[in-house]
Amino acid sequence: MRMKRMAAIAAVAGLAVAMAACGGDSDEGGSGTGASGIVGKAENQKKLVIGVKADQPGLGLQTGSQYEGFDIELAKIIAKGLGVEEGNIEWKTTVSANREPFIEQGTVDLVLATYTINDERKQKVGFAGPYYLAGQDLLVRADSDITGPESLEGKTVCSATGSTPAKRIQEDYPKARLQQFDAYSKCLPLLENGQVDAVTTDDIILAGYAAQDQYAGKFKVVGKTFSDEPYGIGISKNDTAGCEKVNEILKAAAEDGSYKAAWDATLGKSGTPAPELDTTKLTHCGAA
Numbered sequence: 287m288r289m290k291r292m293a294a295i296a297a298v299a300g301l302a303v304a305m306a307a308c309g310g311d312s313d314e315g316g317s318g319t320g321a322s323g324i325v326g327k328a329e330n331q332k333k334l335v336i337g338v339k340a341d342q343p344g345l346g347l348q349t350g351s352q353y354e355g356f357d358i359e360l361a362k363i364i365a366k367g368l369g370v371e372e373g374n375i376e377w378k379t380t381v382s383a384n385r386e387p388f389i390e391q392g393t394v395d396l397v398l399a400t401y402t403i404n405d406e407r408k409q410k411v412g413f414a415g416p417y418y419l420a421g422q423d424l425l426v427r428a429d430s431d432i433t434g435p436e437s438l439e440g441k442t443v444c445s446a447t448g449s450t451p452a453k454r455i456q457e458d459y460p461k462a463r464l465q466q467f468d469a470y471s472k473c474l475p476l477l478e479n480g481q482v483d484a485v486t487t488d489d490i491i492l493a494g495y496a497a498q499d500q501y502a503g504k505f506k507v508v509g510k511t512f513s514d515e516p517y518g519i520g521i522s523k524n525d526t527a528g529c530e531k532v533n534e535i536l537k538a539a540a541e542d543g544s545y546k547a548a549w550d551a552t553l554g555k556s557g558t559p560a561p562e563l564d565t566t567k568l569t570h571c572g573a574a
């Protein structure tokens with residue numbers, strides 16, 4: 287009797303281990319329909335929480351309760367591909383430093399927020415994409431003689447905490463005086479009134495600020511990028527199936543023209559043609 291009971295426990299324990307192993311790939315072990323991760327959530331709850339920027343014109347900009355920009359349009363395409371209607375997306379404002387914690391804690395399901403894919407972040411979160419390649423640049427006053435990161439010695443440079451551009455200044459240009467805020471938009475008045483000499487982040491973000499009416503003619507983007515910033519879609523590290531699904535949706539968006547339409551309706555308004563989305567370069571979801 288006792289032996290039998292032990293065997294039964296062992297059998298159940300073995301089964302649990304086997305099921306946990308399957309669940310790790312996150313296409314099994316979920317609720318009713320069998321899917322877990324974002325695919326399961328979209329299927330079962332028909333809604334998603336998406337983390338986006340709120341102060342980056344052309345990319346993610348909040349006016350009242352509305353969000354607009356390229357990241358927002360792509361988020362809508364991805365939600366639709368997962369079966370979630372636009373009206374059932376809950377937009378959640380993120381800043382550079384809280385993107386990993388928001389994903390890890392489940393505060394958001396996805397992040398589309400000018401979010402560079404890199405190995406350090408991949409320790410904590412997963413990435414689908416890349417869907418755009420940006421590069422770090424400098425925004426300076428129109429009459430500035432700063433010509434690139436090598437002319438930053440002794441100058442005050444403003445950036446966002448937790449961002450790759452801030453880190454690069456600290457590591458590669460330690461003679462620059464770095465001032466950090468939670469969001470880049472806080473740097474702009476300081477650049478205007480002379481309290482900082484430059485603002486640094488991705489070229490595409492800086493171009494959006496330079497084009498704002500209130501700063502017309504006041505700033506210029508130096509135009510010499512000094513990094514690669516491939517933008518990814520942040521997702522829970524274990525959600526391999528979700529990551530693969532998002533990559534499939536991106537591939538379809540490249541093919542059916544909706545990626546181009548998202549660009550044309552946002553960043554493309556300035557006349558810059560849509561970039562080619564190279565779907566051969568999409569991430570290998572689940573790979574370390």
Ligand code: GLU
Nearest residue numbers: 382400401402449450515
């Ligand atoms: N792409 C860079 C990053 O992910 C800079 C832009 C941002 O902070 O959102 O850190």
